[in-house]
Amino acid sequence: MAAEEGQWVLMATGRSPTNIAVIKYWGKRDEALILPVNDSISVTLDPDHLSATTTVAVSPSFPSDRMWLNGQEISLSGGRFQSCLREIRKRAQDVEDEKGIRIKKEDWEKLHVHIASYNNFPTAAGLASSAAGFACLVFTLGKLMNVKEDYGELSSIARQGSGSACRSIYGGFVKWCMGKNDDGSDSIAVQLADETHWNDLVIIIAVVSSKQKETSSTSGMRDSVETSPLLQYRAQTVVPNRVLKMEEAIKSHNFESFAKLTCADSNQFHAVCLDTSPPIFYMNDTSHRIISLVEKWNHSEGTPQVAYTFDAGPNAVLIAPNRKNAALLLKKLLYCFPPQDNDLSSYMVGDKSILSDAGVKSIEDVEALPAPAEMKTPSQQFKGDVSYFICSRLGAGPKVVTDESLALIDSFTGLPKGV
Amino acid sequence: MAAEEGQWVLMATGRSPTNIAVIKYWGKRDEALILPVNDSISVTLDPDHLSATTTVAVSPSFPSDRMWLNGQEISLSGGRFQSCLREIRKRAQDVEDEKGIRIKKEDWEKLHVHIASYNNFPTAAGLASSAAGFACLVFTLGKLMNVKEDYGELSSIARQGSGSACRSIYGGFVKWCMGKNDDGSDSIAVQLADETHWNDLVIIIAVVSSKQKETSSTSGMRDSVETSPLLQYRAQTVVPNRVLKMEEAIKSHNFESFAKLTCADSNQFHAVCLDTSPPIFYMNDTSHRIISLVEKWNHSEGTPQVAYTFDAGPNAVLIAPNRKNAALLLKKLLYCFPPQDNDLSSYMVGDKSILSDAGVKSIEDVEALPAPAEMKTPSQQFKGDVSYFICSRLGAGPKVVTDESLALIDSFTGLPKGV
Structure with a gap:
């Protein structure tokens, strides 16, 4: 099926860890692009204990972009969501899935997405839920839209959702390099060592x-x-x-x-x-x-x-x-x-x-x-x-969740399960 | 009577305010001389509400220097007490009181003092009791020993007891100038304005x-x-x-x-x-x-x-x-x-x-x-x-207490009253 043909729903689900900075990020030199005043270093936490799971769905039947966080619909009108959606859509590629759904690169601009995200820890507890959430959003949208960019590029997009989210793109020990460029292109995260490097912590x-x-x-x-x-x-x-x-x-x-x-x-x-x-x-x-x-x-x-x-x-x-x-x-x-x-x-x-x-x-x-x-x-x-x-303990970076039963969106209705 | 003649006790009583810094003193560049790393500014508080009262007594019958704080005897062996006693003794002058007691300048080195001090607020409450206390000790010892030095010099001596004590030598608004000299001679307090300058505070x-x-x-x-x-x-x-x-x-x-x-x-x-x-x-x-x-x-x-x-x-x-x-x-x-x-x-x-x-x-x-x-x-x-x-409210600097009934030491025994 081509995008214009039917009422199909195509989905991807991902899970991303949260992270905790050991050298802190505090202060932006650019508010809109979220560029920091200094480098920071974090450890990524085991996603089994602290992570966000996000399902993103696309369908020609969706009249607008919508998002649900922990079962509650939230507004996507904020600049930070819009930046992440825009930057990922810009990099979308042709998609053809095993069931025959085909989406052409140029179709993505016309299609809307539904996003459902869930934290396996209390959002209110102040445990960097936005870091895990934006990393997961960018990672999973990237998978859905067949984005080919490397993790450094993805981290730079996640950064525009929530600064510390760029560090949740990798497992183990991660450095967010503040960068020098005014456009933020070099303000990206790099992995210093993976989670196996110092695994007795x-x-x-x-x-x-x-x-x-x-x-x-x-x-x-x-x-x-x-x-x-x-x-x-x-x-x-x-x-x-x-x-x-x-x-x-x-x-x-x-x-x-x-x-x-x-x-x-x-x-x-x-x-x-x-x-x-x-x-x-x-x-x-x-x-x-x-x-x-x-x-x-x-x-x-x-x-x-x-x-x-x-x-x-x-x-x-x-x-x-x-x-x-x-x-x-x-x-x-x-x-x-x-x-x-x-x-x-x-x-x-x-x-x-x-x-x-x-x-x-x-x-x-x-x-x-x-x-x-x-x-x-x-x-x-x-x-x-x-x-x-x-x-x-220390944990790995974002992963695709292949078990479809774990998807947060119903592939028939295109809406969050249980809503 | 001359100092060697009898068992007389000569006394002086003073009262000194506490102060609260509005530009803070935090950090010494010289631990022994108590020289600060920056200037500070304080307001002197009304001694009716927050002050130390100190009686100092001298007598040829005292075998050693002793001190009582709020009725409890405390050790004078610490370097800070010793610095204040030494610096004031050094500047002592001839004294002749109205009862005929005469002490020659050179006698002060041989005579011992008893000191009784009392705070009109709880010492444990953390309200700069040491500032009021050392200012009062230096001021009252200076009166007893007929010291002629100006208040700047006295503040420099009080400073060696407790840094912030130098600011309790004046009422109103006081600046402690950090000074430059290694010997601390220019690390003194000066009055910026007296307590009447801004008296609606x-x-x-x-x-x-x-x-x-x-x-x-x-x-x-x-x-x-x-x-x-x-x-x-x-x-x-x-x-x-x-x-x-x-x-x-x-x-x-x-x-x-x-x-x-x-x-x-x-x-x-x-x-x-x-x-x-x-x-x-x-x-x-x-x-x-x-x-x-x-x-x-x-x-x-x-x-x-x-x-x-x-x-x-x-x-x-x-x-x-x-x-x-x-x-x-x-x-x-x-x-x-x-x-x-x-x-x-x-x-x-x-x-x-x-x-x-x-x-x-x-x-x-x-x-x-x-x-x-x-x-x-x-x-x-x-x-x-x-x-x-x-x-x-804002208050005045140290004052002599002339009412002998308010003295903390018994002029007959030379010991704190009620001990």
């Missing part, structure tokens, strides 16, 4: 309960660029040196250097937020307590046992060099932040087997945990201040 | 409840100097410009400029603390909520209604341009932070008459306060998160 995320409405990162970084006297100094003088050292630490599996740079750069990003007018506070007292716990432990051992980093919210992302340290960390965290409702199984998601490594199999085991030795007595406990923990 | 301090043990400012600023990549940039590039603007704002009673500089500099000081390794957190969630309240109000009015500044602790120092704004502020603060035990009279100390200005005379009035209009609904209340408020 364990990531524990503490999803911190928060009552405060947070400043969006888009408006926050705009305010920082306009008002923080420290931001440009950070971008121009501090970060370039840290990026070089971080690349070296990753290459040589130097956890001490990796941890020191990760913690220092997270803290400096939040320092710049505080130096903004009005000041931006993403971390709260719980975040501060987690940092204090880690810093005291690292200090008492004389060398970093675990690294921490915080994005634009209060959640702690903790990176351990191995399962042993991750289990030790978890015991300290569970002592300080026992589960509110005494339900351990919903309190640890992702790789739950870390609980066995920590020797914690029941709520009674949590209650029997000793106070961390390096903490001053009387050590305090803050039940309910952490909503839950996620245990994860 | 009203100061409300929120003493914030804190369970955390705080990092001392001495060790905190040492860590910042050694580890914060942003500190030197702040000291060398940002602060000099702010000092000039702040002097101009004070001179011209420009509250808008004064408030913007005060808030921005407080936030930048805390940003440098966060940029330190390990990071230092002096503000907590309550501090953040007070900032947010002020920022929203200032934003909604389009021009600053009140300024905030935080020292090395969670307490908010709020500066209003007049009683009207102070009363409006107080109503918002009382709505958000109602008293834990419903006792209004102990919840507002200092100038309690501000409660009448705010139309709040009873706990029922507090309960009837409306939510601040500029806050998003549902606006939250945080009972118990503020311990109490102090309402104050």
Whole structure:
């Protein structure tokens, strides 16, 4: 069938990971193209635990582009969605699928798409859902439209949806090169090493309960660029040196250097937020307590046992060099932040087997945990201040989902399943 | 009587204010001499509300130097006390009092002193008690020993006790000039304007409840100097410009400029603390909520209604341009932070008459306060998160207390009264 012939629906489904920056992106030099004021480096998280799944469908029967996020229809009128759709459509090629559907390169401009996307983690938890979402949108649209461009080019398109999305185009360790060109053509992500390069790293995320409405990162970084006297100094003088050292630490599996740079750069990003007018506070007292716990432990051992980093919210992302340290960390965290409702199984998601490594199999085991030795007595406990923990690891980049039962759009109606 | 003749006790009593920096001092270039990395500017607070009172006594019967703080004997062996005692003794002159006690210049080196000091506010509340204390010690020792040096010289001696103490030697608006000399001789405080220059300013301090043990400012600023990549940039590039603007704002009673500089500099000081390794957190969630309240109000009015500044602790120092704004502020603060035990009279100390200005005379009035209009609904209340408020104003510098009944040392025993 040619595009004009029938009421067919052609679909593609992809899954993309989220990522967490260890050298932070904060500040744009171009708002429309999303060009940053400095390079950044991230680790890609295992998509089994934190990812977006997106189905894109095309049909001559669709009168307009539409999108649903986690089952709710959302507007596509924003400039960022429009940039991604435009840039991918521009690169669309002839498509012929095995069922005989044929779409010519020039037909794509006339056809509309339906997009359904779903995050396997709470969107509101502030875990870079837009990074996974825009990377997945661009990757999956590219598959549907038979786009031939390389991943660097795709990362540059995803960047125009959400800056950090460009880093979710690869697995493992990823660097977003800020680039120099005014058109943003060299502001792309590159993979420093894949997820197998340093695969004993364990990531524990503490999803911190928060009552405060947070400043969006888009408006926050705009305010920082306009008002923080420290931001440009950070971008121009501090970060370039840290990026070089971080690349070296990753290459040589130097956890001490990796941890020191990760913690220092997270803290400096939040320092710049505080130096903004009005000041931006993403971390709260719980975040501060987690940092204090880690810093005291690292200090008492004389060398970093675990690294921490915080994005634009209060959640702690903790990176351990191995399962042993991750289990030790978890015991300290569970002592300080026992589960509110005494339900351990919903309190640890992702790789739950870390609980066995920590020797914690029941709520009674949590209650029997000793106070961390390096903490001053009387050590305090803050039940309910952490909503839950996620245990994860480094993961791979975007992938096509071939199992059609996992598609989010009904191939007959062209609408999201269950809507 | 000459010094060698009898068992007399000669005493002097003084009272010195505390001060709060509006351009912050954070970082020493010389640890022993306490020489700062940048100029700072402060306002001196009314000693009726926040001050140290110190009695110094000398007698040939005292076998050693001793000191009592708030009734507890403390060690004088620290280098800072020793520096102040040494520098003042060096400048001692002949003394002859009206009762006939005569001490020759050269006798002071052989005589020992007893020092009793008392703060009229909680030492633990983190309200610059050491600034008031060392200023008072130096001022009162100088009176006892008939020291002829000018206030600039005295400020330089007080500086060696506690850096910010040098600014408590004057009332009103005070600048601590960092100086250039290696010996610290030009690192002195100067008065920019006395307390009558801008006397409609009203100061409300929120003493914030804190369970955390705080990092001392001495060790905190040492860590910042050694580890914060942003500190030197702040000291060398940002602060000099702010000092000039702040002097101009004070001179011209420009509250808008004064408030913007005060808030921005407080936030930048805390940003440098966060940029330190390990990071230092002096503000907590309550501090953040007070900032947010002020920022929203200032934003909604389009021009600053009140300024905030935080020292090395969670307490908010709020500066209003007049009683009207102070009363409006107080109503918002009382709505958000109602008293834990419903006792209004102990919840507002200092100038309690501000409660009448705010139309709040009873706990029922507090309960009837409306939510601040500029806050998003549902606006939250945080009972118990503020311990109490102090309402104050700008005040004068150190003064001799002539009423002998107010002396803290018994002139017969030479020991603190009531010990």
